[in-house]
Amino acid sequence: xxSLTPPASTSLTNPFTIKAAYSRSVSRLxxxxxxLDDFLQGGLPMGALTEWGMPLGHGTREILMPxxxxxxxxxxxNWLLWIHxxxxxxxxxxxxxxxxxxxxxxxxxxxxxxxxxxxxxxxxPLFKFIVIDSPQDFSDEDCAFxxxxxxxxxxTTLLLRNNLLRPLSSTTPKQSSHIWxxxxxxxxxxxxxxPTSAMAPYGGLWVETIRGLPHRRLLLPLNIEASL
Amino acid sequence: xxxxxxxxxxxxxxPAASSVPQGAWxxxxxxxxxxxxxxxxxxSDYGRALQAMSLTSKVMQWSADTWLLDLTPCLxxxxxxxxxxxxxxxxxxxxxFGADWTAAWTDHPWRxxxxxxxxxxxxxxGLTVLPGPWGVSPLSTASKLAGDLSWETxxxxxxxxxxxxxxxxxxxxxxxxxxxxxxxxxxxxLGWRTPGQQSHLSASSLERRFGRPLGEAWRWTYGSPxxxxxxxxxxxxxxxxxTNFWLGSSFPWRPYELAVLPSISRHLEHPLREWNHLSPxxxxxxxxxxxxxxxxxxxxxxxIEWHLVLEDVGENIKDKQIEIFFRYPHSLHQEKGVHxxxxxxALYAFEQHFKRDYDPTILPPVITGWSLTLKERILHxxxxxxxxxxxxxxxxxxxxxxxxxxQPLALxxxxxxxxxxxxxxxxxxxxxxxxxxxxxxxxxxxxxQHQNSLLALGRLRPLFTYIQPFPCREDNNCYFLERTMTKWxxxxxxxxxxxxxxxxxxxxxxxxxxxxxxxTGQWLAKGLFG
Numbered sequence: 048x049x050s051l052t053p054p055a056s057t058s059l060t061n062p063f064t065i066k067a068a069y070s071r072s073v074s075r076l077x078x079x080x081x082x083l084d085d086f087l088q089g090g091l092p093m094g095a096l097t098e099w100g101m102p103l104g105h106g107t108r109e110i111l112m113p114x115x116x117x118x119x120x121x122x123x124x125n126w127l128l129w130i131h132x133x134x135x136x137x138x139x140x141x142x143x144x145x146x147x148x149x150x151x152x153x154x155x156x157x158x159x160x161x162x163x164x165x166x167x168x169x170x171x172p173l174f175k176f177i178v179i180d181s182p183q184d185f186s187d188e189d190c191a192f193x194x195x196x197x198x199x200x201x202x203t204t205l206l207l208r209n210n211l212l213r214p215l216s217s218t219t220p221k222q223s224s225h226i227w228x229x230x231x232x233x234x235x236x237x238x239x240x241x242p243t244s245a246m247a248p249y250g251g252l253w254v255e256t257i258r259g260l261p262h263r264r265l266l267l268p269l270n271i272e273a274s275l
Numbered sequence: 276x277x278x279x280x281x282x283x284x285x286x287x288x289x290p291a292a293s294s295v296p297q298g299a300w301x302x303x304x305x306x307x308x309x310x311x312x313x314x315x316x317x318x319s320d321y322g323r324a325l326q327a328m329s330l331t332s333k334v335m336q337w338s339a340d341t342w343l344l345d346l347t348p349c350l351x352x353x354x355x356x357x358x359x360x361x362x363x364x365x366x367x368x369x370x371x372f373g374a375d376w377t378a379a380w381t382d383h384p385w386r387x388x389x390x391x392x393x394x395x396x397x398x399x400x401g402l403t404v405l406p407g408p409w410g411v412s413p414l415s416t417a418s419k420l421a422g423d424l425s426w427e428t429x430x431x432x433x434x435x436x437x438x439x440x441x442x443x444x445x446x447x448x449x450x451x452x453x454x455x456x457x458x459x460x461x462x463x464x465l466g467w468r469t470p471g472q473q474s475h476l477s478a479s480s481l482e483r484r485f486g487r488p489l490g491e492a493w494r495w496t497y498g499s500p501x502x503x504x505x506x507x508x509x510x511x512x513x514x515x516x517x518t519n520f521w522l523g524s525s526f527p528w529r530p531y532e533l534a535v536l537p538s539i540s541r542h543l544e545h546p547l548r549e550w551n552h553l554s555p556x557x558x559x560x561x562x563x564x565x566x567x568x569x570x571x572x573x574x575x576x577x578x579i580e581w582h583l584v585l586e587d588v589g590e591n592i593k594d595k596q597i598e599i600f601f602r603y604p605h606s607l608h609q610e611k612g613v614h615x616x617x618x619x620x621a622l623y624a625f626e627q628h629f630k631r632d633y634d635p636t637i638l639p640p641v642i643t644g645w646s647l648t649l650k651e652r653i654l655h656x657x658x659x660x661x662x663x664x665x666x667x668x669x670x671x672x673x674x675x676x677x678x679x680x681x682q683p684l685a686l687x688x689x690x691x692x693x694x695x696x697x698x699x700x701x702x703x704x705x706x707x708x709x710x711x712x713x714x715x716x717x718x719x720x721x722x723x724q725h726q727n728s729l730l731a732l733g734r735l736r737p738l739f740t741y742i743q744p745f746p747c748r749e750d751n752n753c754y755f756l757e758r759t760m761t762k763w764x765x766x767x768x769x770x771x772x773x774x775x776x777x778x779x780x781x782x783x784x785x786x787x788x789x790x791x792x793x794x795t796g797q798w799l800a801k802g803l804f805g
Contacts, residue, residue, distance in 0.1 A: 104785030105784065167693060
């Protein structure tokens, strides 16, 4: 099992703090990048569904690589699964390995309908970390099922959206996974500002919390050669 | 446009051949019966086929003394032993056939036959493993052996190939003999002492002069294996991959078929159409299949043929065949009473079949009965019986396999229950992104070598590559990443260098991994940064 960050002690006398305390009491999966883990109050929630808006093709998936590297390098054999749906794209394994990921414990699957084709995966506790990358065919019921199974089997499941998520409000149309994802985040790229900037030439990645943590933003400088 | 920084170019050294063959074909030469004291049951063709089928479900009798084994579908099963897979196979062959046998393991059946014949001629016994196409690297053992191969050996193997070509209608005996005679005369006239001396000759040129069969045989000997030449069009189904799809139609593969296969049939009292209604009956029948006397609990199934009898609205009776396919050898007996894995695979095949063959707006035909036949399985060596029906128990043939750390049994069982395969990549030594890995769950990763120096190349490369690269436009947002060499010895091109850039598409703002042709200046998007 990955190392856990102990939950912060919180007084439960005030009903308004119960929700926050519940959120913090969830075991967290740290990325190993202190600034990011602090921002996420320990990391990603374990045994829960996290929804992450990150448009494909902007280098935003780089932010997930530390989690994958950390999990595959641990002595306990954590099995990881990355499900993607782009028919015109192929995995480039050497790039994943170069980011510190041990390919021995990582499996990939290509399908636009993960639950239709891979349902037994979500019924067994073998895979501890599952990334569902931009699924095309994913209903409300699918979200509910994935969130329930993640809780039951203590799987950390990430649902990556190919667009930025919007906060839930009365004016915006309801998005299916709003109520099922414990944590909702957005990530987008900050283009480089000037050739002399510290962020040139790769710029940085913005991380924004939408749900599950107080709303705020973090800018991570992106250095591809150092993975983050 | 970004400037090219002073960076060292990627090494020009040719890659060392991988130590693990991509295909898994074993040609096995067994001694012909010579003395009457030998046990007739174990030396009969049927007995030997049964013995060979305890290694793989796909066996072909090449000649009176030579057997071809396609280990590909069962390699994952043998990988689960604690030993390296080659040692496991060697140990099993020794257990099955004693000490007097010669076997060759290469990536193509024809090359396995050639190599086994070559070894036999030199009175060398045991299993020899040779990776990759012959002649790739001038220093490789494979290349040396290919150079030593005599015309006599080559023509001897050709003689054995003839009947198979004829049986599969790929050649006619008279024409084959005439073409071979023409080529033999030509080799004598031109002074070609060994086939290896002419390994640079293209198969197509031989095909033009001496016909397609000889051209194909030449391609199998020295060309790239057909297994790697993916056919155009849609990706074939996994079942087809397991039935030698990659070999194409040119290699005359003729599987040895057992006379009796475990089989049961059912006649339904009421016709059924819905999966929920027919699955309980199927479950009961799978239990009945397990009770068949010639299906032992230690055996593993690979393919069950589900033969449906259908009746349409016009009361016309039709037959339909559905294949229940297992990605890894599966034990039906271990799931007796439940058959979760088999029922899931049956459901996938059933849904796919009815979705493909019938219009959803029209009521599909009803099912009035079926039969289940265990078409492919790994036999247990106990099947090998003596003349008097005594069962031989082979030393070191425990059916209970030890766990292998890289692919636990739980994952193998889980993969057998999925509608699509899980993909597993293993890196190999190659600086070209698309050639730097192999995708197979069946390779023993400990036998692949990968250097950390090549791993560093991946740091600047994207997480995804495009299956079909497309032209793109260079914009102001363009950063140089690396300069690599092309494989000039295998892919002749005008330039031997390639520059890779990170190009930001001005419209979509997507970050592309693009290369620029140094002569035409054209840009080609080859990958996408995640």
